[in-house]
Amino acid sequence: MITTHLQLELQEQNKWQFKPQFKNWKVFDQLVYNEFLTTEQHYLQQCQNLENIVKFAVNHVPYYRNLFQELGLSYHDIKNIHDLTKIPILSQTNLIEKFNELTAEILPKGEKMYGYTASSGTTGRPKKVLTIVKNNLMFSILCQRNYRFARFNPFGKMAVIRWSHSIPRLKDGSSNPDGETFRLNNWQYPGQFFYTGIEVFFNDTNPIEKQLEWLYKQQPHYLITYAGTLEHLAFANHQKNAIESLRSALTISEMLTDSMEQKINSNFNIPVTQNYGLNEIGIVAMQCSEKRYHIYTEHCLVEIINEEGKPCQHGEQGRIIITGLNNFAMPLIRYDTDDLAIALTDSCPCGRTLPSFGKIIGRYRRYANLPENTLLYYEKVCDLIAQMPNHLISNLRQYQLHQYANNTFELRLLTVDDLPTQFYQIINQIWQETVKDSSVTLEIITVDKIPKAKSGKTDYFTSDFF
């Protein structure tokens, strides 16, 4: 079923009113047109963009100059996305260790340095990437596209619940304290270009009941937060009425699993969409109504490759490899995101022709070494809890499944009061039916706190095998 087309998206875009200084900007309409190009037009555009960054990298970035020399390649050998397999993958460790060699010696004419972004790496060492102004601007531009995809009305009120370090700083440079609301008169990123409603921010470190209270008080139309936080809110919310004003939510940073989405849909009665991005590149893709991630090919190219390093077939699961197209300060060609997703090669039923991929599975390195069936068990437990009737989980606030090195499991529950015996009975019964190996046991315990991972995310599943 086609859910959108060029005219409809242009109409959606026209709901956004430019501030006077941007009224001649064509980039936003251009993005709309790009969503409906023919396959041939997409191909040509990708080849052109790829050639630009590869030629620049080989000429002005020591890492690529040396690499191409070693491989006996010239930039002419990389004409399209299929040629990229001639170049080895750039690992996150490479990025950390080869920072200097990856830095461009000069910038293209007219480009200006912006600064650098840093994020925590899987090894705990920060991943730093130098960026140019244009690359940074793309973040704000593509953010608006995300909101159009999600059908946010720009005059609505936006609420954001995130870690304080991701919330704008106060005037004195300090972070927004817990318990306080930070307020902007415009939406943070698209508000540079367009007239919008207000945006309010609250720390994710506030107790969940306080977050819920805050949402009731603020009555926002849209909510942006981590998938885990939204699920947590859904657990805490279930005996009250829905937040009446809320029309939809956009989840960021963490994986939104089917069971989380189900819980959120049934509790808040709103649609949830998810985007995909990473600090090193920016916004990569956004989910459409068909739950596919459409790749923002103006900004990056995405390959999904199998264990042998070959492009995945339709429906096959593989690693997400990204080539950034706009960051001339530090070009990242074939950067290993360490994430897994399902490759899709057919056209999306929504009507957009931007290439797309399916469900994001999670971290490659973490999941590669797990004992057989681990993810099946994990998904079973999540599904089960998501589908439980409210009277069984009214005291549940959060949970985490942990796998020990001897392949036994522990389900940790954070509760506000005792859970009914039936809750335990159901979990134990389904566990026994699902897990055929009797040595793979499950113990259910209650805990006072489920600590967040170093990255700031809540891990729903932890394992000694990670």
Ligand SMILES: [Zn+2]
């Ligand atoms: Zn689609």
